[in-house]
Amino acid sequence: MASAAAGVPVVVVCSGDYQQQQAAVESSTSLHRRSANYQASTWDYDSICSLREEEAGESVLQLQATTLKERVRRLLLQEREDDDTAGRSRLRIIHRLQSLGIAYHFQEEIKGILLSMHRAAPSNLDDDLHSASLLFRMFRAQGIPASTDMLLVMMRAFRFREEDEVVVGSDDDDGLLALYEASYLAFPGETELEEARAFAVQSLAARGGGIAAGHLPLHWRAPRLQAMWSLHEEQAGADDDDDDILQLARVDFNLVQALHRRELSEVTRWWKESRLGERLPFARDRVVECFFCAACIAPEPHLADCREVLAKTASLIVHLDDIYDVYGTPEELRAFTDAIATWEPPCGAGDALPEYMRAMYAAIWETSTTAADRVLSKHGCHVLPLFKKQWHELCKAFLVEARWHQRSYRPSFREYLANGWVTSTGPLLLLHALPAAGAAAVGSDGDRLPTTLVELSSTIFRLCNDCASHEAESQRGDAPSAIACCMEEAWCAGEEQARAAVQGLIADTWKVFNKEMSSSADQSMAVAADLCRNLARIIHCIYQDGDGITSPTHRMKRMRRELEARMEMASRRGSPTTGGGGLTARELDAGRRHRSSMRLASTGAQRRAKAAGARPRTEATG
Helix, strand or coil: CCCCCCCCCCCCCCCCCHHHHHHHHHHCCCCCCCCCCCCCCCCCHHHHHCCCCCHHHHHHHHHHHHHHHHHHHHHHHHHHHCCCCHHHHHHHHHHHHHHCCCHHHHHHHHHHHHHHHHHHCCCCCCCCHHHHHHHHHHHHHCCCCCCCHHHHHHHHHHHHHHHCCCCCCHHHHHHHHHHHHHHHHCCCCCHHHHHHHHHHHHHHHHCCCCCCCCCCCHHHCCHHHHHHHHHHHHHCCCCCCCCHHHHHHHHHHHHHHHHHHHHHHHHHHHHHHHCHHHHCCCCCCCHHHHHHHHHHHCCCHHHHHHHHHHHHHHHHHHHHHHHHHHHCCHHHHHHHHHHHHHCCCCCCCCCCCCHHHHHHHHHHHHHHHHHHHHHHHHHCCCCHHHHHHHHHHHHHHHHHHHHHHHCCCCCCHHHHHHHHHHHCCHHHHHHHHHHHCCHHHHCCCCCCCCHHHHHHHHHHHHHHHHHHHHHHHHHHCCCCCHHHHHHCCCCCCCHHHHHHHHHHHHHHHHHHHHHHHHHCCCHHHHHHHHHHHHHHHHHHHHCCCCCCCCCCCCHHHHHHHHHHHHHCHHHHHCCHHHCCCCCCHHHHHHHHHHCCCEEECCHHHHHHHHHCCCCCCCEEEC
């Protein structure tokens, strides 16, 4: 069997630019085929493949990280023994570790602290809305039972103080922001948290601040991106010589970045050697964007196998999607779906398929078989039947959408979504990634898969995708989207109402997801749950400003600038693995441009600070 690096068979095709290659494919058949005129990839794959790291410098950073982790661990555990303000101090440290993306080093300690606070039913928070909101959000995120009462009592006390005009400090602004963020951990039916969110928004607006349009709450953000934005915020103007947490965050970010860069180089080399982008020039070539998503779904160093299989599988899915959506004929699509069902080795399978489909089939078969062999070798899990089944399920669901388009059939919203959560490709991605995380995530043969979480995160995937791509797909005449199907419902008065309904369904699905997370809080399933949650989070990022996969000139163009900023760190300030001191100016600027806009500018607080001779304070979260 070919190695994971080689991945798929090499197919020699004509040379030339993107348009010439597409013309060659078109001229090979007299059939009329649709074309979506997708943007070609603008990445220089040769440059990416040539990326190298300085191992000696990285070793220095590893030693620094080890020392800093022990210091931060002592700080974290020391705080457990204090009294009086211990609860507040502990929560702020944990919140900071999570925001900076280094909490994964202290998972056991953090879990122990939160369980201890839960057993103690902390009453020493007094009227501290900020601490109560942080604690509620952390409890819910960890699957620890948390009643909304702990928030509502604080909110009512805050409201009474506000009415008495004694709520004037910037700490109270922090409390309102924390309450707003905590409200996104609501379960179905907890309308009181929606009221709390509305109260926070109204109070911030009344105090001269507000929540910007398009803001993504913390709970919906990709942790890896949040870490970069938080690091930018903390580094700006900070004297961090004695700040072990910030120093660890910088060192850890650079170490993980160096690892991701090596992996990107390897995945790109695999893609080049497959030549699939050349063999199917009508399809979107998005291997770098796919790796970006993979690195945000599974960012921690120990999840390297997850990142690899996610990036490779996603790259294949993008091409397969374009075959079913745009290029393939009805007869070809049926034949390909049947070929996937048989799962025979490429050398003897798909003889009836056209050449471009044979290349696609070989790539799928080789990549998934190699991934399954690795899981069997490392974890003892026999997952190839699971992979085969899910590829077939995806192809069948793609075929349903293709038939809808061919017959100009408009399904009901319910019918569409029953098929759409599968065509989101979330199930296939997660069912390839979860086994790579270890046997605990799936069981010996897939019997422990978190199927409900997979379906919920995939539903969010589908709905976010449709909100971003509806307009372009309507213009191309593609299969119907969730918004198009919603507009056909009797109660819907038009696109604006349909979009509002879909956005509401996304929020409701997150509530169900939150509830499911709390009811399946088995520690052995924590990694699997995080992968499902992070898939939904990166989807929000990718589709926040348009379809970031199909049209990289929008969201993904800015993400490319972010990746380029990381890759150019070595040439601008020395390699990040040499201990040269954190992020470059360009990367920090990229973080500033990328930040989801939630910004509070408390006019009253600034006026008081200025009157006191201090610098006006603007609170912002990344």
